[in-house]
Amino acid sequence: MRKTPGILLTSALLVGSLSLNASQAAPPGQAPPPAARGKSRFMGPHPLAGRANAGYCYLDVPHSHNYGPDRPNLYQQVGDSYVFTGDPVPFGYEGQKTVFYGHHPVPPPAVSEPIPVAAAPTFCFLKGPHYHDYPQPNGPGYKVKDDVVFYVGPIPPPVAAVRPQIEQATEVEYRPFVALRPRVTVVPPPEWPGVVWVAPPAPTVVAAPAPPVVVAPAAPPVVVAPAAPAVVVAPPVPAVIVAPAHPTVVIGAPAPVIIRGHGKGKGWKGGRGWGHFGGKGHWKH
Ligand SMILES: [Zn+2]
Numbered sequence: 274m275r276k277t278p279g280i281l282l283t284s285a286l287l288v289g290s291l292s293l294n295a296s297q298a299a300p301p302g303q304a305p306p307p308a309a310r311g312k313s314r315f316m317g318p319h320p321l322a323g324r325a326n327a328g329y330c331y332l333d334v335p336h337s338h339n340y341g342p343d344r345p346n347l348y349q350q351v352g353d354s355y356v357f358t359g360d361p362v363p364f365g366y367e368g369q370k371t372v373f374y375g376h377h378p379v380p381p382p383a384v385s386e387p388i389p390v391a392a393a394p395t396f397c398f399l400k401g402p403h404y405h406d407y408p409q410p411n412g413p414g415y416k417v418k419d420d421v422v423f424y425v426g427p428i429p430p431p432v433a434a435v436r437p438q439i440e441q442a443t444e445v446e447y448r449p450f451v452a453l454r455p456r457v458t459v460v461p462p463p464e465w466p467g468v469v470w471v472a473p474p475a476p477t478v479v480a481a482p483a484p485p486v487v488v489a490p491a492a493p494p495v496v497v498a499p500a501a502p503a504v505v506v507a508p509p510v511p512a513v514i515v516a517p518a519h520p521t522v523v524i525g526a527p528a529p530v531i532i533r534g535h536g537k538g539k540g541w542k543g544g545r546g547w548g549h550f551g552g553k554g555h556w557k558h
């Protein structure tokens with residue numbers, strides 16, 4: 274199994290740092306809660322979560338991450354740990370693979386610590402051909418035909434009770450990855466109780482119909498008359514009316530008239546040539 278050093282280092286730091294909230298526990302055989310916040314313990318390899326196309330975690334020992342499974346339908350819980358039960362290929366796994374066909378128990382991880390005894394064994398509920406990163410489990414109950422592993426053993430009642438629900442959810446999860454299934458042409462062994470899987474049609478992309486192309490008839494010739502001369506009407510010039518200045522009349526004070534009298538007025542004397550006033554004409558006061 275290939276291990277990515279970066280993942281190995283990061284995950285190794287988390288190994289043993291288990292801190293799983295009791296509320297995250299799910300009854301055996303049932304899917305764990307959706308992507309739980311906080312640390313979660315994974316028992317063996319699994320798709321990495323936290324971002325799209327995150328890749329695959331190849332750690333085959335119990336270890337912790339600071340997130341929960343992002344596809345809860347593909348995990349089952351054993352004790353306080355999540356076990357990835359699905360086909361790892363669609364999630365970036367590259368390594369040795371074994372082709373299985375139909376439901377089968379998931380072999381317990383090779384760990385040194387005691388594995389909690391679950392009420393129901395962990396099963397893979399993938400229908401039809403699919404891959405796993407582990408070889409054919411030891412023990413009875415398996416038949417190999419043309420390098421395809423079939424499980425022909427019993428299905429415990431607790432497993433049979435939850436099988437329809439998990440099987441359906443698993444099928445939905447893998448529907449987008451039908452093209453990544455192993456292509457096998459094999460006749461199942463007679464003791465195999467399953468149903469031959471028929472691949473669902475690949476997801477079809479419904480394209481919107483192209484809009485009809487309408488070819489318009491040729492447009493009649495258009496005679497463009499010369500443009501009429503433009504008449505530009507200038508805006509009227511604003512008339513400025515200057516009011517005549519008001520005439521300014523300055524009335525000056527009248528010049529003073531000073532009349533001085535003399536004790537004796539002497540008129541003209543001797544004016545000749547003035548006729549009547551000649552002689553003795555004088556004023557008297
Ligand atoms: Zn991991």
Ligand SMILES: [Zn+2]
Nearest residue numbers: 373397399403
């Ligand atoms: Zn399987």
